[in-house]
Amino acid sequence: MTDQLSRAFQALADPTRRDLVARLAADGDATVGDLAAPYDVSLQAVSKHLKVLEEAGLVSRSRDAQRRPVHLEAEVLELMTGWIERYRRRAEERFARLDAVLADMDEGAGGTAAGEEAS
Amino acid sequence: MTTTRNATQIEAPADVPVIRLVREFDAPRERVFRAWTDPTLFARWIGPRSIDTTIDVWDARSGGEWRYTASRGEDFQMAFWGCFHQVREPERLVQTFSFEGEPDGVSLETLVFEELPGGRTRTIATSVVESFEIRDQILASGMDTGVVEGYEKLDELLAEEA
Numbered sequence: 001m002t003d004q005l006s007r008a009f010q011a012l013a014d015p016t017r018r019d020l021v022a023r024l025a026a027d028g029d030a031t032v033g034d035l036a037a038p039y040d041v042s043l044q045a046v047s048k049h050l051k052v053l054e055e056a057g058l059v060s061r062s063r064d065a066q067r068r069p070v071h072l073e074a075e076v077l078e079l080m081t082g083w084i085e086r087y088r089r090r091a092e093e094r095f096a097r098l099d100a101v102l103a104d105m106d107e108g109a110g111g112t113a114a115g116e117e118a119s
Numbered sequence: 120m121t122t123t124r125n126a127t128q129i130e131a132p133a134d135v136p137v138i139r140l141v142r143e144f145d146a147p148r149e150r151v152f153r154a155w156t157d158p159t160l161f162a163r164w165i166g167p168r169s170i171d172t173t174i175d176v177w178d179a180r181s182g183g184e185w186r187y188t189a190s191r192g193e194d195f196q197m198a199f200w201g202c203f204h205q206v207r208e209p210e211r212l213v214q215t216f217s218f219e220g221e222p223d224g225v226s227l228e229t230l231v232f233e234e235l236p237g238g239r240t241r242t243i244a245t246s247v248v249e250s251f252e253i254r255d256q257i258l259a260s261g262m263d264t265g266v267v268e269g270y271e272k273l274d275e276l277l278a279e280e281a
Contacts, residue, residue: 006252009251009254009255010133012133013133088127088128091140093167094164095144097163099144099145101154102151105154106146106150
């Protein structure tokens, strides 16, 4: 799982690939041509980016017909954002405790023995 | 609610092995800085309520060292250590950070305290690790592996945010 996560993070190291993923998330499946349209790069360059995303398990290409639409594997993306969110929540809990200490320091007019008068 | 205004933002840039946490506090910069560098105050907030934090060594000066132990009863104990690379009150704190479970691993933590209007403070904590793989492992499993904390308080916070 961690290997997959690392590959996914690395695949998203590129701003164009991040943008491709964001567009697939917003608009759903799309062809390489659709995806390449807004960029000032060749179709081949976009295909290369898609291949990196595909190897990271972030997107898949269906085999049907010639369109071969690109499909976002939302699960992998959720795995990544889920872990980051969990980490963020832990940090948030820690900072909420710091909030309480800071409020205590306020009441005690500063000293480390603050909180004596807190009721 | 202040919870909404002060929500922690996280950033894991894809181009550098870094974790960045940005948070605002309703307290002046000097006070936030002190809560981070005074051992008694630091021990009060760094760990979850179910964990006892014992400061073993704490010399908050540039070049000084620090070490603390997090424990819960006798079944769980973990030590963290490093040095205060740079202490510039009240705006900048740079530390190395290691933990017992990964003795050869070290990260560089840079903390910047920004003054905000109305006696408030923004802290930007940037943690640089050795590789993307390690960064992503940290994000995936957390530094405090083995620390299981009830999420009730968090649920409340999230409910307030909604």
